[in-house]
Amino acid sequence: MIPRYSRPEMTAIWDSENRYRIWFEIEALACEAMEKYGFIPENSAKNIRYNGDQAMVTFNQQDIQAIDAIEAKVHHDVIAFLTWLAGKVGEDSRFVHLGMTSSDVLDTCLSVQLTQATDLLLKDIDRVLNALKKQAFKHKYTLTIGRSHGIHAEPITFGLKMAGYYAEFKRNKERLIAARKEIAICAISGAVGTYAHIDPRIEAYVAKHLGLEKETISTQIIPRDRHATFFTILAIIASSIERLAIEIRHLQRSEVHEAEEYFHPDQKGSSAMPHKRNPVLSENLTGLARIVRSHVIPALENVALWHERDISHSSVERMICPDGTITLDFALNRLAGVIEKLVVYPNQMLSNLESLGGVIHSGEVLLVLARAGLSREQAYHIVQRCAMATWSKLNEPNGKTFRENLENDPEIMGKISSDILDKVMDGKMHIKNLDYIYQNVFGEIGPHQN
Secondary structure: OOHHHOOHHHHHHOOHHHHHHHHHHHHHHHHHHHHHOOOOOOOHHHHHHHHHHHHHHOOOHHHHHHHHHHHHHHOOHHHHHHHHHHHHHOHHHHHOOOOOOHHHHHHHHHHHHHHHHHHHHHHHHHHHHHHHHHHHHHOOOOEEEEEEOOEEEEEEEHHHHHHHHHHHHHHHHHHHHHHHHHHOEEOOOOHHHOOOOOOHHHHHHHHHHHOOEEOOOOOOOOOOHHHHHHHHHHHHHHHHHHHHHHHHHHHOOOOOOOEEOOOOOOOOOOOOOOOOOOOHHHHHHHHHHHHHHOOHHHHHHOOOOOOOOOOHHHHHHHHHHHHHHHHHHHHHHHHHHHHHOOEEOHHHHHHHHOOOOOHHHHHHHHHHHHHOOOOHHHHHHHHHHHHHHHHHOOOOOOOOOHHHHHHHOOOOOOOOOHHHHHHHOOHHHHHOOHHHHHHHHHOOOOOOOO
């Protein structure tokens, strides 16, 4: 991923330096287990660990170039690393990689990197959750209009809107925890996965020390349905990011103007139009979400490999593993920043809510008429007629509000009192169950309305 959309902590997980350190750790742990169970001479693992650690402490770009030079000759990345390592470890290097195959190192290393990346992503989601919760409680009673099909529906609160996104990202956190478990897998089973040349206890030892679970049964690789699950969950999280980003983009539209991204005093919105304040961060999030989702299809296609292994998945994973996690890490942190600094306009929300002459209260009027003895069909016909009359002459000099049309309708006169209309056309009646919803979402109800 390009530096523009990368954060150093996540990028470091996919650097060659981290990868080679993990490779050595896998090999060193395997040697420790082999010595423990009597497969290699006493103290050989200790020597391998000491000499290898010394080499890895000073490991730098020169060492990476040396490994690359070897790979240019042998055309095999693991062999190139083992050749370089042998020069650092000395005589006991003959016990390194004993009975193992390249995939034992590559796949187990990938599992470590993906779990490291997932742990960062979980922290990112926590930051998003904290930002959403803060806005949800701050605006618990900030009335705004709920929309369906982009059209005014009935009143809600802005806090309730944020609470909905909080619940979604809480589910995403649970999904990501499940994805981590799915991918935190170690396979040290040798060629074609039969343990013919390596004792299963070696795998158990390495897995335990790396914080991984043993693969139930491997071929020569960890089955790629695990990785497909992982990337599908990343894509779902990306879609949640985009859904929230689109909401912000809509609310920032000039015609709506209910909320907007923070606009820095020195920020410029347009090279041609100095007045512009564009939702560029949310638009950027929409684009980044597309990139993360695009990795699902190649991950799914990686599941169907030939026989016990082929390497058609390898080139794909060299791209989608770093790019997918780096992009999502960046996007989650950008989203958190947008929510933390989101500028909200309660007065504009109230103005928009009242802008259609009161038709947004049609649902409650319908219920009142039904309780007054009219059939639902008859009540619906009357209320819709009054609402359409309001819509058709909205903002015209001779136009009437929804309430005025209701009060002048001959079929309603005498059936609904003025006091009842006062109650049904009060937006606050729509938020009487806020505490119930907040308790469901947050486990607490937060502030009471003053």
